[in-house]
Amino acid sequence: MTAGELARRLLFLIRRRQHLDELDEEMRLHAELCNRAASRKFGNTTLLKEKSREMWGWNWLDDLAKDLRYSLRLLRGNPMFTGIIVLTLALGIGANTAIFSVMNAVVLRSLPVKNPQQVVYIHATGQPHHTWNTGIWGWSMSTGVYEQLRAEHPGLSDVMAYVPMAFGKAAVLYGRDPEEASADMVSGNFFTGLGVQPVCGRMLTDSDETNHTAVAVLSYAYWSRRFGQTCSVIGHPLYIKGVPFTVVGVAANGFEGVESDGSTDLWVPLQNRPGLNAWGSESDKSFYANPQWWCIMMIGRLRPGISRTAAAARLTPIFQRAAYAPLGGKPQKGEKMPTLAFDGTKGIPGAKEVYEKPLRVLLAMVGLILLIACSNVVMMLNARNAARRHEFSVRIAIGGSKWRLLRQLMAESLLIVAAATALGYFFAFAATRAISRWSALDQDFSPDRTVLLFTLAIMSAIALLFGVAPLRNALKTPVNLALKTTAATAYSDRGRMHARKVVIALQMCICLTLLVAAGLLLRTLQNLQNVDTGMNTQGLLVFGISPQQETRSGAETIRFYESLTNRLRSLPGVLAVTLMGNRLGSGGTNNTSVYVDGEHPRGGSGMVRWNTVGPDYLATLGIKLEYGRDLRESDSANAAKVALINDTFTKQYFKGQSPLGRSIGISSKIQFTVVGVAADSKYAGVTEEAMPMAYFPYKQRKGIGTMQVEVRTAGNPTSFLQVIQREVRQLAPNLPLLQPMTQQAQFDESYAMQRLVAWLAIFFGLLAAFLVATGLYATLAYSVTRRTAEIGIRMALGAQRGEVVWMVLKESIDLCVAGAVVGVPLALAASRVLRSILFGVKPSDPLTICLGLVALVAVALVATLIPARRAASIDPIRALRYE
Numbered sequence: 001m002t003a004g005e006l007a008r009r010l011l012f013l014i015r016r017r018q019h020l021d022e023l024d025e026e027m028r029l030h031a032e033l034c035n036r037a038a039s040r041k042f043g044n045t046t047l048l049k050e051k052s053r054e055m056w057g058w059n060w061l062d063d064l065a066k067d068l069r070y071s072l073r074l075l076r077g078n079p080m081f082t083g084i085i086v087l088t089l090a091l092g093i094g095a096n097t098a099i100f101s102v103m104n105a106v107v108l109r110s111l112p113v114k115n116p117q118q119v120v121y122i123h124a125t126g127q128p129h130h131t132w133n134t135g136i137w138g139w140s141m142s143t144g145v146y147e148q149l150r151a152e153h154p155g156l157s158d159v160m161a162y163v164p165m166a167f168g169k170a171a172v173l174y175g176r177d178p179e180e181a182s183a184d185m186v187s188g189n190f191f192t193g194l195g196v197q198p199v200c201g202r203m204l205t206d207s208d209e210t211n212h213t214a215v216a217v218l219s220y221a222y223w224s225r226r227f228g229q230t231c232s233v234i235g236h237p238l239y240i241k242g243v244p245f246t247v248v249g250v251a252a253n254g255f256e257g258v259e260s261d262g263s264t265d266l267w268v269p270l271q272n273r274p275g276l277n278a279w280g281s282e283s284d285k286s287f288y289a290n291p292q293w294w295c296i297m298m299i300g301r302l303r304p305g306i307s308r309t310a311a312a313a314r315l316t317p318i319f320q321r322a323a324y325a326p327l328g329g330k331p332q333k334g335e336k337m338p339t340l341a342f343d344g345t346k347g348i349p350g351a352k353e354v355y356e357k358p359l360r361v362l363l364a365m366v367g368l369i370l371l372i373a374c375s376n377v378v379m380m381l382n383a384r385n386a387a388r389r390h391e392f393s394v395r396i397a398i399g400g401s402k403w404r405l406l407r408q409l410m411a412e413s414l415l416i417v418a419a420a421t422a423l424g425y426f427f428a429f430a431a432t433r434a435i436s437r438w439s440a441l442d443q444d445f446s447p448d449r450t451v452l453l454f455t456l457a458i459m460s461a462i463a464l465l466f467g468v469a470p471l472r473n474a475l476k477t478p479v480n481l482a483l484k485t486t487a488a489t490a491y492s493d494r495g496r497m498h499a500r501k502v503v504i505a506l507q508m509c510i511c512l513t514l515l516v517a518a519g520l521l522l523r524t525l526q527n528l529q530n531v532d533t534g535m536n537t538q539g540l541l542v543f544g545i546s547p548q549q550e551t552r553s554g555a556e557t558i559r560f561y562e563s564l565t566n567r568l569r570s571l572p573g574v575l576a577v578t579l580m581g582n583r584l585g586s587g588g589t590n591n592t593s594v595y596v597d598g599e600h601p602r603g604g605s606g607m608v609r610w611n612t613v614g615p616d617y618l619a620t621l622g623i624k625l626e627y628g629r630d631l632r633e634s635d636s637a638n639a640a641k642v643a644l645i646n647d648t649f650t651k652q653y654f655k656g657q658s659p660l661g662r663s664i665g666i667s668s669k670i671q672f673t674v675v676g677v678a679a680d681s682k683y684a685g686v687t688e689e690a691m692p693m694a695y696f697p698y699k700q701r702k703g704i705g706t707m708q709v710e711v712r713t714a715g716n717p718t719s720f721l722q723v724i725q726r727e728v729r730q731l732a733p734n735l736p737l738l739q740p741m742t743q744q745a746q747f748d749e750s751y752a753m754q755r756l757v758a759w760l761a762i763f764f765g766l767l768a769a770f771l772v773a774t775g776l777y778a779t780l781a782y783s784v785t786r787r788t789a790e791i792g793i794r795m796a797l798g799a800q801r802g803e804v805v806w807m808v809l810k811e812s813i814d815l816c817v818a819g820a821v822v823g824v825p826l827a828l829a830a831s832r833v834l835r836s837i838l839f840g841v842k843p844s845d846p847l848t849i850c851l852g853l854v855a856l857v858a859v860a861l862v863a864t865l866i867p868a869r870r871a872a873s874i875d876p877i878r879a880l881r882y883e
Contacts, residue, residue: 067411075415082416085377088774089420091767092373093458094427095366099760101432101451103359105443107347109450112254114195115301119345120308121258122149122159122298126338128323128331129606132592132666133294134279140294143287148322149298150187155311156300158193161270162186162258163287163296165240166280166706167588169738171546172266173239174226178736181222181265183240184257185278188269191217191251193301199223200231201249208269215269216245220253222265239734240268241546241706243276258299258345263443279588280546280706291326299345308342316340348443358757358837365517365764368510372768374462375503376775377416381466406468413466421459428455438756500779501815504772508819509826511765511772512856516827518758518765519848520834520841525758527840528751534681536622537744539575541717542583544738545728546706557704558637560732565614567727568711573720576712578621579614579698582683583708583739585747589684594653594692595665601653608649609683609691610666612698612707618644618678620712621743628660628676635697642697643672647680649692664694672696685750687839710743717742757837769855773863776815780808780867801872808871812864820853827852 169180188209257264
């Protein structure tokens with residue numbers, strides 16, 4: 001042992017306890033170093049646990065659930081803020097969903113048939129001279145054309161025909177309960193060609209058409225409503241216009257026909273008896289015996305691989321040959337031959353052409369409203385997130401990632417948008433039911449799967465917008481803000497305030513455009529309501545009546561109507577009663593070539609509109625008699641044939657000469673002597689221009705069918721309805737009143753599209769004004785809060801309350817002026833799109849634009865009132881202490 005080792009051992013004995021403690025500490029250090037090396041080699045246990053859980057399940061679900069729970073607590077903590085945001089978005093989403101639902105039903109939805117993309121509506125660019133139709137220009141065909149195309153149809157696998165049994169509803173009787181229903185006559189291959197299957201019984205067949213069998217197929221909706229979905233109705237008789245039909249089947253659910261005026265209740269094969277004529281015509285001949293009467297509509301199915309244009313080109317020569325066959329085989333000199341064209345079956349035929357452009361205008365309006373709503377919500381979210389900058393700073397300071405912050409903001413926006421979408425979808429259901437009532441279309445506009453996908457697409461886009469929009473400002477939050485006790489020392493938000501003002505100015509620009517459009521449409525509606533119909537509609541009640549044709553000859557039918565009118569005239573409060581074939585304001589008209597003194601007139605178009613009417617027609621309807629006389633009871637079937645004409649007829653075909661005593665007719669064989677000239681009055685609807693018009697006594701026309709009864713009363717006409725129904729049932733217990741309403745209501749239905757668009761545009765204009773006022777109020781309130789200290793200093797230095805109010809008001813006026821400068825040119829440009837919808841007002845109407853500006857200023861003043869009063873009531877002492 002060396003001297004050094006001995007000394008070390010002696011020192012250890014002296015300081016033994018200290019050395020043992022140092023040894024223990026060194027051993028612990030070595031143990032920790034070994035454990036750390038082992039842990040480093042093993043890996044992070046927390047991370048390994050997360051990876052294990054990820055292999056066993058989905059961590060993102062847990063994280064999403066946590067984010068949603070946190071967001072829900074955050075939104076519940078401020079219910080007022082959440083409610084305003086959800087309601088704002090719900091109004092925008094609901095309006096878009098409702099209008100798109102109507103657009104989908106009227107324009108976009110395909111027929112619920114097999115391979116609907118192959119099914120086409122067949123129409124023509126016109127029809128030959130000296131033929132007539134029932135007012136459905138371009139869509140009506142003759143029986144000769146139908147039969148030829150049915151036999152020879154290159155490019156088409158099948159051709160089907162359909163025609164209504166009446167204008168509007170037909171009289172139907174099952175058991176002892178008379179009612180009215182929508183009924184069509186169709187070809188035997190109608191259902192097989194479309195691929196519609198039965199729920200009960202069978203569909204129609206070719207032999208049903210060939211033999212004109214008296215059988216009927218019910219629609220699923222009518223079967224459910226009227227017969228409680230019981231298949232026992234198969235084989236039972238159903239009386240249509242007094243003719244017995246046997247129910248043989250029920251069509252599949254969802255198929256409600258191909259008509260433009262609503263759902264079809266039942267279908268029967270094409271009939272060849274005059275009592276069941278096309279469109280309820282009172283002609284003594286069936287449409288089969290009238291080759292020059294174009295009344296049938298057709299639908300076809302394309303062969304696979306054949307385009308519409310190619311098929312129409314192949315069919316046009318066959319169509320032209322069949323069209324001119326009854327007229328000598330060739331057109332008149334200078335006459336342009338019509339051609340065929342095919343339209344897809346998306347939407348409702350007839351209504352699609354009328355409603356498509358207005359619906360696109362409305363869809364653009366609600367899109368702008370949604371833009372305003374979204375911009376308001378983004379500004380509100382940014383304002384709220386400005387108060388959360390301290391929270392965002394803490395998250396970033398402790399290592400929170402951008403993705404994690406984005407996910408949290410996305411969860412918040414998802415909850416907001418989901419709640420708004422649910423509420424908006426509820427609004428859409430209510431709105432579509434209201435639109436269905438307001439429109440003249442008997443259609444179900446309720447949102448379907450397509451509309452649901454559209455709404456979900458809007459929801460996804462908005463959720464992404466609201467999640468990403470606040471992220472930029474959140475990420476710009478300084479990290480050192482976490483070290484400060486409040487957010488009052490945050491960076492300046494002048495740039496954000498400037499952006500808010502730009503957005504508000506753009507909102508005002510959009511609002512002015514919508515207000516001007518709503519004003520133009522409102523003035524259009526007022527003009528339509530004030531149109532001079534040429535008659536006195538006050539106190540007029542109209543209803544249809546259809547006598548049982550199979551039991552009545554022409555003379556018996558006349559006696560029936562004479563007995564009916566005499567009964568009604570004897571009722572207390574009834575001033576006058578008359579009849580007509582086509583109801584005024586229903587859109588249905590008779591149109592044909594006219595003969596004057598046995599020849600076609602050289603001047604004018606050679607066309608005339610006509611109607612069969614009863615005695616005292618002009619007096620009952622209040623149409624002015626220019627000269628001559630009205631029709632009388634003595635103008636019977638055996639009396640000299642007479643007629644009335646209107647003023648336009650006189651000017652166009654008699655060139656200022658007196659027409660009294662001259663003869664006119666709609667055929668060269670039967671001529672009527674003109675006995676009176678009436679002032680021009682409306683026939684199809686209130687928007688039509690004056691056309692040559694002739695009135696013939698119904699007693700002097702053959703084949704009298706369904707007639708419209710006009711009753712003039714001393715008081716409210718609807719109050720007489722029950723009395724009239726009781727009187728009719730005493731005369732004919734099995735006959736229902738067809739579509740009873742006031743004559744004014746019938747004329748109102750003729751501009752149902754304009755009325756619907758006007759009311760919706762007004763609502764959307766007011767909604768835009770409300771949303772803009774909300775956004776402007778929030779912006780000014782935020783500005784006043786931000787400038788509290790400044791306002792306090794101003795007031796401490798002697799500023800008066802009025803000066804403070806003007807300071808806030810000037811800020812609002814500046815925004816209003818900026819919005820108007822851009823908005824007026826935009827409104828002028830947008831109003832040109834409305835040109836085809838407007839009536840009696842120009843798109844650049846200065847009065848409407850001025851009223852729109854006044855309304856915009858009023859919106860701005862209302863939105864400024866509360867922030868201005870709040871600014872003027874600031875206490876300078878408290879304001880100077882404001883952080």
